[in-house]
Amino acid sequence: MSTRPVIAILGAGAAGTLTALHLVRESGRRSTPVEILLVDPADRWGRGTAFGTPDEQHLLNVPAAGMSALPEDPSHFLHWLQDQQPDVHAFTFAGRRTYGRYLDEQLTAAVRDVLVDTTVRHVRATVTDVRRDGARVRLGHPGAPDGLLADAVVVAVGLPATGDDWAPDALRDSPFFVGDPWAPGALDPVRRDRTGPADVLVVGTGLTAVDVLFSLAGGRPDRRLRAISRSGELPSQHADRLKPAAIPDISAWGSGLDQIRAAVEQHLAEVANTTGDWRPALDGLRFRVAELWQRLPEEDRATFLTRDAATWNRLRHRLPRESHDRLDALVAAGEVVLEAARVTDAEPLPRGGLRITTTDGAVREVGWVVNCTGPRADVRTLGNPLLDDLLRPRLDGALAITTTAGMGLATRDGRLVDDRGRADAPLWTLGALRRGELWESTAVPEIRQQALALAVGVLEAVAPLPRRLADGTWVPGHHPVARPRDPLGLPLSTTAEAAASFNAGLERLMRLQSGAEELFAEAAALDPDFALAHAALALLGHEASADTDVTSSLAAARRAARVNADDRERSLVSVVGLRVREPRRAGADALRRHIAAYPRDVLAVSAAVPTIAFSGVIDVQQDVWALVENLAPAYGDHWWYISLLAFVRQDQARYDEAALLAESALSCEPSSGHAVHALTHVHYETGQHETGRAWLDHWIEAGGRSASHRAHFAWHAALHELALGDVEAVRRRFARQLADVTGVRGLVDTASLLWRWQVAATDWDAGLAAPPTAAPVLASVDAQLLGKPETPFIALHAAVAHAANHDPESLDSLGARCRRSRDEASRSAVAPVCRGLAAVLREDWSTAIDELSAALPGLAAINSSLIRA
Template structure:
């Protein structure tokens, strides 16, 4: 009589946050499970109030003018298969095959692509994988005494799992620039990434003030200007600095040897400037130098002490951001047209007062904004585009507050000194004592404290592979 091996219990994984990062980890897990010769089952539970996967801050937009800021060749879900997304775009008839790899697709198409690859992987894995989506916020992740963890949702459901992936994404937007609490103002959009936040710009007319001049401003300005041909948009930030555009065609990357770049911010900054200067002289363009440095950022960041990190955040981060987070060439051309036509004005300045007033908009209501130079602007709407808060201890995300003990309970995990992210060992959360490890892995924005560049798909997809390997191999 042959002896049957008893079936192994499926590995139970809770993915808290089903945005791009959570879905990328799950996709790696499912693909690996589908390919494995031995049929070890996998039970994935997504915990996220979002209606469907890949609907976080960047990818819930349905506006076709909201483009990826990374060319298609950098956006494949699998870092080993560089042209997968570009090929998908061409196969879908979105762009010609010859232009696909350096195409800046609408972000909604990337969300559709990732959901397609996810469904394909699920179908291939068959009944080895079971997936559930609990449409609730997680409020706690409590490691078990011996193994596993319990994830609790806002309505008190307890999920017992073997491993947890914490993929709660970009921190909440901040509005430290606002002279008073504007949350009660109906003409103020505090978070432009919230699904439906820009609907009012489409339905009502009137001029708009955008606070912030980075990539989110580009999205908001293009939506607002397309919605009302008589509207003007003023974009205001401390330096009035716009993101640089991507080059019209692919220029490659020049990755520097950073061994002799030193370990302090002034040393690294000087070496980076020299690298950029040398590449610009040789290639006629500085962009390949910046794109090359991106591969070395985590290493350079790890050399900085806390004071250099603080100084970087206060100064050089802005300088780096406008070169590294670039605007697609087509969006840049549109912005230039609107500026030339006098419909978009970019200003340097700060806001000193915001008060309700009557405006030129359809509703007749608006806000009067005073700037530090004494100028007054009457607009139908003010949109906050100043980006995410840096300190994860100030986000009010209940699951982070619980893990960090900010809800009054015992801390389970810890942050770096500046609160930029959670402390991990290669993505696995360290216990609050800084020694032990939790059965919880994270990736993306919550690893900024360790890596700095950790919020975009090119970095996240590589982390997702590593987290997937760790979860299955552990």
């Protein structure tokens, strides 16, 4: 008898298949074999209502770039599609049927390739009742008297029942009423009809109606397709190309519908004004909509559903331009008519068909009426035996309760909440059944994230990984006194209170937000024996010029490591000590060895990879790429890792992949500074200067308000303006966002902008004012950074700062120091840059060309934005 945990997934459409896929993949990563049952009467998994259509005319309403099943590989579906159709691109809208095949193939391949004994079995049945059986769940269905016994159950049935409450009884009971256009063969009689009234009335003008209109168009020459709805409006159309989402800062948007509505309208207007398009604003809201929805009281949610939901759906769930243009052509030809009306009455016609009366006073004779109003909103009225059973009263309480007008089931992070407020039954749900608590929860981009989180949560519940106690003892995963852990699951040798502060600081560091050092200091104060907190302070002080006492923090870390630390923590303390003493040799080697042993140590990886925050330890760009890419098994699809990978991809000039990875990371964590940085480079390197400037301006003022490196993003925006020749915009930005920046950021960002500004804008004699002097900027920078920089990264920026200050003598001095350095990059790259820039200032053009040309081969090793941007 198998001892593997059994996980039953009820529903094998997109939500169920994605859940099974991520369960298979996660079970392999954790070396935890499980038995997965996909319970659905359908003949294949991966289809469901959305992707089971046989009509190739029915297109996805999300471009290929957004339809990957794997959050860590947002190009996955696109590449799969390109293997079959090489001419498709990121903004191609594939067929729904094609996507169903993609899901089918991915699950099949995952089961084939998984390295543990994980299996997926398709059980063709409909579960009608659920009951707890000790710690497990027993599922009843016709044909199985004893039911199925499972350790965990995922309810992924979606909302298959269409709503027809709007229809008069005479219409609902008519054989000429198609109540569910997605039922197999439902539209076939309509297509074949050649004897009844020619016209067809389509009730609804949303995405379902568009698919039905395409399926019925051209079938009968005398037929007109009349589509009606309250507004008579079609969904909006997508733009002609992908545009980055403008994610708003919603911290001050309030919690009432009126406040949020006003803020949304302002956000739409501001983005439309800066980018010329409202769509990036809507796409950015998608990442915040669940949080906004959860702020609303129930009465405001009800108001939104009646007053705002239809408008939101038209703007949010858009049509591909191809579909929109085709529909326009059908309307222009008179084959499709769009009207604002509702059905008020229906009566049968003697020769078949129906006489329909609508609110606009029109009386129409039609052969058929097709219901395209979408699924019923209230799960209590679906007539679904499974959902009815979950909601039914029991002696120990109903297993589930509904939320917000019955739109879905209440959960705690996807785990069902019962009518006593508990979430202890091994029951989970996702997708459409979470609309009541998330609002947006039916599209693949949302469902794939839920499926992944749910897979991790289910496996942690049924087969938790072992944990280690402070004394080194390994205990089962649910042991009550296991040590606290960091955001990546690594144990921490400290108290729960200190761990909470440390983790909050680590998360700020991961997002490139300010305030990390204060939280690390708070953790150290809460637990003076917490070695990692002290080590983090020392590392930030040394590497990122944080306002900390590096020497005393390092001493405290060493003392604490002797008192209370595990092997990883002691290793990191040792690494930080070596980094402070000799960052480019012993420190770099020790950091590499530590990461090899502890790849999920975020603090160590952050210090190793050259980004805005850290200069890194690797001099060869390809080695940086290898370091990050080799971390994939340790991180999977974690947003922080995807953000770093996006930066690597833009370094490799794989710009489409970098953009998709950045967007995927931002969909999980809108404040990810690394993802924003990667997307910023993509815009610059691909010449999207207007788009890049507008997007960055929005981010700096919204999500970037708490960023610890806002000056660097402002610098990038100014580069776009220089590329556009808008020198006055650069001047305004410099005064507003860069002139008062001091310290390392003043050196790296402000001074280097002044030099670029001087080089790029040379027509001062045309009446244009010269750039500001660099002297005040250099006065705010530590003299040690300018004269005796410790790394080639800082030395290169010091050279540029001296050039911006028109100081060839300081360049001579810095160049001489770099020539004596033991660091190869300083000798081979920075020293000739110093000589070359000094020659430029002296107008010795021949020497300048020779020296700067000699420096070029070694510059890439320094990993500076001066070279990359």
